Amino acid sequence: MTTYSAPIRDMQFVLHDVLDISNQDLPGYGDLDRDFTQAVLEAAGKLASEVLAPLNAVGDREGCTLENGVVHTPRGFLEAFEQMREGGWTALDCDPEYGGQGMPYVIGLAAGEMFSASNMAFTMYQGLTHGAYSAIHAHGTEQQKATYLPKMVSCEWTGTMNLTEPHAGTDLGLLRTRAEPQQDGSYLITGQKIFISAGDHDMSQNVIHLVLAKAPGGGEGTKGISLFIVPKFLVDEDGSLGDRNAVSVGNLEEKMGIHGNATCVMNYDGAKGWLLGELHKGMRAMFTMMNEARIGVGLQGYSVAEAAYQNAVAYARDRLQGRAVTGDANPAGPADPLIVHPDIRRNLMDQKSFLEGARALAFWGAHLIDRAVLAEDKEAHDLVSLLTPVIKGFLTDKGFETAVQAQQVFGGHGYIEEQGMSQFVRDARIAMIYEGANGVQALDLVGRKLAAEGGKPVMAFFELVKAEIKAHEGDAALKAGFCEPLKAASKDLQSAAMFFMEQGMKNPNAALAGSYDFMHLFGHVALGLMWTRMAAAAKAALDGGTEDPAFHETKLATGRYYMARQLPMTAAHLARIRSGAEPVMALDAGRF
């Protein structure tokens, strides 16, 4: 019942008017002029709208099934996956040495937004493969890369990440899966992994599992963990598929959403695996993937919400109910469309102003990763490491909230599965949980990233905010509508950071008790910065006599809404943070 339309005009605005990508001195960026990215985005958008979106409800309804150890994906997924492969979409930002198209990550992310928005559960098969590809690309031997990467770039073979065990989620130090070294240099992997997305399915010839396990001699906790490549089918010398490995699907989980993705219990019963990267350095290998993986989940959070928003707008324009208080808007009809009502507007503007800010933040994050990787820019790397928990935690929390708001526009019809709005809410929910639950993101931000490099990255962020405000000092409209609210919000963020520092020594719980609020406070300031940049770009376009003034005026009005109506949350978060650890920790555990 739902539809999806690729927001290409908005994406082009971020890529070119805000990030000015074709003028960045980065390998591969020179080709990214407006026409080129327009063509890429249109083609990806076509696949998303015409092929993936119609399968979204099918995937939800049918889910995956496990029969005699074989996982079957929903009807139509296989053909769609072939189309995705054949269009080269799985290879978009992969290394040309292994068959990739070599585009920057920011383009891969933009296409990924459309794929996730139109069918999140489906797109995860490719997304997980991309994560495993990146891990092997970064840490694999030449032979490993030659063996696995070409097939993973094309998604003929797909990939997975195996971290969680029944008793070990966030605390990976507790994991029990063992790796026994063999004479030939390989290992035998034994243990059970759970919540393995895309763990097995019928759309690829092989599944390449990356598995965290403990090999002898590594010591206790996370120090003893190594990362292993464990293919479903062993790969012969000539690259052809050999014997079935001793890895099997124990169960498929019944979940709240993303039914089209196979979430597997994976049993490793002495499965043959090969060390990826250094022995006992598995956590470090995982961490290098984490910025990309977490930004990818932040992307899911707002992408699904974007799809929900589009359907809410269509419903609000179409559904006739009540009359505008300022006079009939549809006098010939029996009632006015929902969209005339101020509270429906408030709801839709909350969504729209968040979504466009979120896109700018995610694209900026991807651009920083490109800068870090392609130009080995350490400052960009440190800044995106700081922003990553914000992108993951804030965008998925707000993305879920946005999907709920979109569902609310439908009234009772939003609660009926047939309408499809429930699926957006159920799907969006997982993004707050996996790839590090959002509480863990907040902990990462406050406990690790804030103090990293002696606080240089966070100071650099504040400098960016300051410079942005300074740049528009002479512009009265930008100053009142954007710079001043951004300044106030940024001051709240600085005060919160200061509070943590002051408390830090005497009360380590103060920062932890305020971490979740800090993540949201940071998120609002980051979106405030994005909106100020977008407003400046829109203003420049209008001043320059753009051919599409309506687009840029809309952009300015949407930004003003964010600054006036969403940014005031920073004060509430600061007040919560300043109340310190005492109210949070006052009760004994038995008193709850």
Place this chain on the structure above:
Amino acid sequence: MTTYSAPIRDMQFVLHDVLDISNQDLPGYGDLDRDFTQAVLEAAGKLASEVLAPLNAVGDREGCTLENGVVHTPRGFLEAFEQMREGGWTALDCDPEYGGQGMPYVIGLAAGEMFSASNMAFTMYQGLTHGAYSAIHAHGTEQQKATYLPKMVSCEWTGTMNLTEPHAGTDLGLLRTRAEPQQDGSYLITGQKIFISAGDHDMSQNVIHLVLAKAPGGGEGTKGISLFIVPKFLVDEDGSLGDRNAVSVGNLEEKMGIHGNATCVMNYDGAKGWLLGELHKGMRAMFTMMNEARIGVGLQGYSVAEAAYQNAVAYARDRLQGRAVTGDANPAGPADPLIVHPDIRRNLMDQKSFLEGARALAFWGAHLIDRAVLAEDKEAHDLVSLLTPVIKGFLTDKGFETAVQAQQVFGGHGYIEEQGMSQFVRDARIAMIYEGANGVQALDLVGRKLAAEGGKPVMAFFELVKAEIKAHEGDAALKAGFCEPLKAASKDLQSAAMFFMEQGMKNPNAALAGSYDFMHLFGHVALGLMWTRMAAAAKAALDGGTEDPAFHETKLATGRYYMARQLPMTAAHLARIRSGAEPVMALDAGRF
């Protein structure tokens, strides 16, 4: 997998220490001493925990089925419904003249909290019947009351409310169901109603539908609407069941949650009906029920969240993951329980402090209804009319948010249906939608209730807040922790009301654009008032040498958390409201 334990100690605290019910000069209240209410709540709690809670997941998994026009409820529902009936729980606060037990509504509500918390979908069969009972009790002829009420009090016959049609939800003026008057004084009802909860099922001998329809001569819009009694089986003179009426189930809706309740499309094909109340005054008859029905939905919102919270606490105590930053709490184990972590505490305290405040507000609302009905107290009636949209809108929004937070404590396990946390979230979602979507509650509050009676009810509310603050002036601890934050929050609410009044004449959209924030702002002030009252009661108990100091100290600490960490939201809502209608209404409908 989930369990439910009746929070009787907390309920008794609200009933006796806060509301002091046994000393109120109201009919029936004199019997409500501590021992009596303890006995009633324990018995209701036993049914909830031991019978209804174990069926909650069964209802979700199996749902209802429609076979050859007959609706079947999930396994075990029938037997549980019989136990509910036999225990007299359906008759608790009903009129003794028709077989009820004649207890005040506040006791019915307290029992209802436990039933809804343990099994919301199941309890709706009784809840809808109670609503229809109240409508017939208030508006029926003596003969109608004698015919229907005794069987509805016992739930041998159940009831429904039929308002919505496919094209007419909030805007009932659009409805098309027709009532044709017959010679014998009855009407023939023809039309289709949707979203009819408990519309049909196999747990009662008859279903008494209350149906809104248009009879000739009533004019356009809502003015022409009348309310009709349409029984599934016609009732003969002697009270026995006669012919099947021309009403049938067209379909069962597949919903996001409350699967155990049959949400029906009802087709009326010339079904025999009898006018309830006055002709063309159907809306008025509906409205007299609305305070009770909406408070009942507010109750569902926080009740389901209470159940979710209890399971989150148990999981947080049990699940070992990570170590406390302040030193190992469980040195003998492989890790510390989740509950040591400040961010988990923050999450649980958000839940706990909301839930206990919500209970106090709902119980107070029910007590005001008792006062309005039993003592014909107009001020109580006007005050509860003002509070009703807040109780419905705020408690269901926050209830859903709380259920989501509880689910989050479980990490990935919370997303798996088997754990049961997803069901709480999916069930709680509907309470924000039905019985008037929360945007409609906000409109009711700002557009109708705020100006009702020349603003006297809202002034009375502010006076109550003022008096509460004044009463504790001499108490330093209450003053700092409760009275001062309450004063600041109340000032924000007054400023918001003032802003609406100033804008009212020149810009009617300003109040409507701020209505949703106003509802939440009001909700926080109301919970702040509740917490100040609870804190004063806890303090008095401690000063008086209570035998259970831990309970009262916990109450104080929980209240301090609410005041310090949740109440600061009022400033953010005020800032949003003060930005006015311009940012909300800036875009043309085509620009979204």
